[in-house]
Amino acid sequence: MPAIMFQGTGSNVGKSMLVAGFCRYLKRQGYKVAPFKPQNMSNNAAVTAEGGEIGRAQALQALACGLEPSVHMNPVLLKPQSNVGSQVVVQGKVVGQMQARNYSQSKHSLLQSVMESYRILGDSADFVVVEGAGSASEVNLRKGDIANMGFAEAARLPVILIGDIDRGGVIASLVGTQQMLSASDNALIKGYVINKFRGDASLFTSGLDIITKQTGWPDFGILPWFDNAVRLPAEDSEDLGREGPANRSDKALKVAVPVLPRIANFDDLDALKSEPGIALTMVKRGETIPLDSDLVILPGSKSTIGDLLAMKSEGWDIDIKAIARRGGSVLGLCGGYQMLGKRIMDPEGVETEKGAVCQGLGLLDIETVMAGEKRTVQVSGAHIASGAPMHGYEIHVGRSDGPDRTRPIFMIDGKEEGAASPDGRIMGSYIHGLFNDDGFRTAFLGSLGHKASGHSYQQGVEMTLDALADHFAEHMDVEGLIRVASNGA
Numbered sequence: 271m272p273a274i275m276f277q278g279t280g281s282n283v284g285k286s287m288l289v290a291g292f293c294r295y296l297k298r299q300g301y302k303v304a305p306f307k308p309q310n311m312s313n314n315a316a317v318t319a320e321g322g323e324i325g326r327a328q329a330l331q332a333l334a335c336g337l338e339p340s341v342h343m344n345p346v347l348l349k350p351q352s353n354v355g356s357q358v359v360v361q362g363k364v365v366g367q368m369q370a371r372n373y374s375q376s377k378h379s380l381l382q383s384v385m386e387s388y389r390i391l392g393d394s395a396d397f398v399v400v401e402g403a404g405s406a407s408e409v410n411l412r413k414g415d416i417a418n419m420g421f422a423e424a425a426r427l428p429v430i431l432i433g434d435i436d437r438g439g440v441i442a443s444l445v446g447t448q449q450m451l452s453a454s455d456n457a458l459i460k461g462y463v464i465n466k467f468r469g470d471a472s473l474f475t476s477g478l479d480i481i482t483k484q485t486g487w488p489d490f491g492i493l494p495w496f497d498n499a500v501r502l503p504a505e506d507s508e509d510l511g512r513e514g515p516a517n518r519s520d521k522a523l524k525v526a527v528p529v530l531p532r533i534a535n536f537d538d539l540d541a542l543k544s545e546p547g548i549a550l551t552m553v554k555r556g557e558t559i560p561l562d563s564d565l566v567i568l569p570g571s572k573s574t575i576g577d578l579l580a581m582k583s584e585g586w587d588i589d590i591k592a593i594a595r596r597g598g599s600v601l602g603l604c605g606g607y608q609m610l611g612k613r614i615m616d617p618e619g620v621e622t623e624k625g626a627v628c629q630g631l632g633l634l635d636i637e638t639v640m641a642g643e644k645r646t647v648q649v650s651g652a653h654i655a656s657g658a659p660m661h662g663y664e665i666h667v668g669r670s671d672g673p674d675r676t677r678p679i680f681m682i683d684g685k686e687e688g689a690a691s692p693d694g695r696i697m698g699s700y701i702h703g704l705f706n707d708d709g710f711r712t713a714f715l716g717s718l719g720h721k722a723s724g725h726s727y728q729q730g731v732e733m734t735l736d737a738l739a740d741h742f743a744e745h746m747d748v749e750g751l752i753r754v755a756s757n758g759a
Contacts, residue, residue: 276401290330293334304335305335310328313349315349318648355370356368428458430462436465464477501734545715545723566593610634611672613627613628633696643667645666
């Protein structure tokens with residue numbers, strides 16, 4: 271089976287986009303291709319048909335391959351809950367919470383699950399494109415590594431190294447990576463790619479010559495900056511600053527989203543960003559939520575209570591209540607839904623100390639109990655107010671109940687879901703991915719006075735993936751990459 275692994279000189283060098291583009295290119299060439307990432311760290315997760323969690327980037331790559339996402343595409347997912355600890359998800363299921371130090375000691379035992387998933391994926395594909403994580407040169411983490419060179423060694427995979435020229439120092443980062451790696455790891459690297467180039471690529475010919483002379487690695491191309499990357503779901507919260515299509519006319523519907531420290535599943539916002547006539551503002555720390563906002567969206571969170579306290583420390587709770595008093599609307603999704611209620615109780619210590627109680631924003635007459643099994647499931651239903659179909663997924667811990675639950679938002683398999691205030695302007699739901707449905711998005715935004723645009727979000731994503739594949743094929747030595755994958759390590 272041809273397989274190839276793309277690793278980076280650092281985080282956020284464009285590995286995910288590059289893999290997605292190559293996957294779509296291979297699919298169009300007739301390959302049954304599948305994406306794979308042995309270990310990922312992200313709070314932006316997707317839910318598979320099996321009811322498991324994987325990184326959002328692998329779900330996008332699966333779409334590029336024309337496949338349904340599978341837990342085996344990302345067998346180890348780390349979801350940060352603090353600066354030193356994460357929730358650990360193995361083959362889609364939560365196995366516990368772990369401090370970084372303890373996780374480092376447990377990585378070797380996870381290699382068995384990683385290799386098992388890789389074999390399962392390979393049994394149903396005739397080409398696998400693998401994405402590394404972070405930096406290939408983190409030699410301090412090499413022992414027991416399952417994310418980069420450790421996995422490449424175990425699976426005997428050829429590696430292509432990606433350098434990000436946009437951040438500067440790309441020559442030193444590529445040459446320096448070779449200097450840091452062992453001889454056996456260097457033997458796995460078959461070449462390199464320069465990513466995110468702006469301007470005339472011919473001006474960097476001498477740079478390629480220097481890198482190749484210093485490392486002995488051939489280059490497989492210079493990939494220019496891909497402007498339309500903003501139209502694809504992002505995985506890293508660093509990408510929240512990416513500007514989508516500008517739309518700041520006075521007639522635009524103004525939507526504000528506070529960027530919480532542990533924001534999760536923020537791809538819920540992507541369809542809104544792409545919608546004509548929407549002015550979406552991501553509100554960062556130290557900024558105020560614009561008081562003329564027509565809609566405030568409280569996004570999901572990996573640490574609901576912690577993010578609620580952070581919201582109050584920023585004074586955003588005051589802004590949100592002022593907007594609500596002025597007639598604006600507020601929508602809470604998952605953790606944001608829980609924050610809208612009167613109280614959040616944590617009797618089992620899921621997020622905080624056992625028995626902790628935190629006062630919510632009090633905009634919905636509900637209370638949330640952080641208890642029970644984590645719910646991860648794809649759902650389909652209908653928007654009660656409009657009858658528009660809805661497709662999405664749940665990924666949360668906790669149950670919410672109270673008088674405002676008598677005004678649900680959705681009907682799913684005969685059960686009511688969500689809550690709304692008596693005037694209908696404050697709303698909450700556990701469902702992610704709502705706005706990806708053109709019908710629901712049109713109906714919901716229409717209730718806020720937004721004129722229907724006829725825009726299709728999913729069609730836009732597919733078109734962007736095709737454009738990314740064209741971009742990749744134009745600038746990369748695709749035949750050379752296929753030969754490397756076919757020859758193996």
